[in-house]
Amino acid sequence: MNLLQGVINKEYIVKNIEVEENVQRRLQALGLISGTKIKVLNNKKNGSVIFKVRGTRLAVGKKIAEGIFVLN
Incomplete structure (x- = not known):
């Protein structure tokens, strides 16, 4: 899932970041x-x-948040 789908007050671990270099x-x-x-x-x-x-x-804005992938 990406950061934009994250729930408030929940902790996640960054899996991958796919945005502009x-x-x-x-x-x-x-x-x-x-x-x-x-x-x-x-x-x-x-x-x-x-x-x-x-x-x-x-x-971060919507576009960047969509490129940050996290694990539950």
């Missing part, structure tokens, strides 16, 4: 890599997804 490098620099635990804080199905990764809150 420059976006992927930026996410990696922020600590979002395969195997990282994340917690969905807010999920607006038609907009952004806010999640917590390594103690930091991040927000």
Whole structure:
């Protein structure tokens, strides 16, 4: 499943990130890599997804959230 399908207040583990290369490098620099635990804080199905990764809150748009695949 992708991050856009995530449930609020549930923790997931990043499986794979399939976005543009420059976006992927930026996410990696922020600590979002395969195997990282994340917690969905807010999920607006038609907009952004806010999640917590390594103690930091991040927000990504719908297109990027669809490219971040997670495990339950």
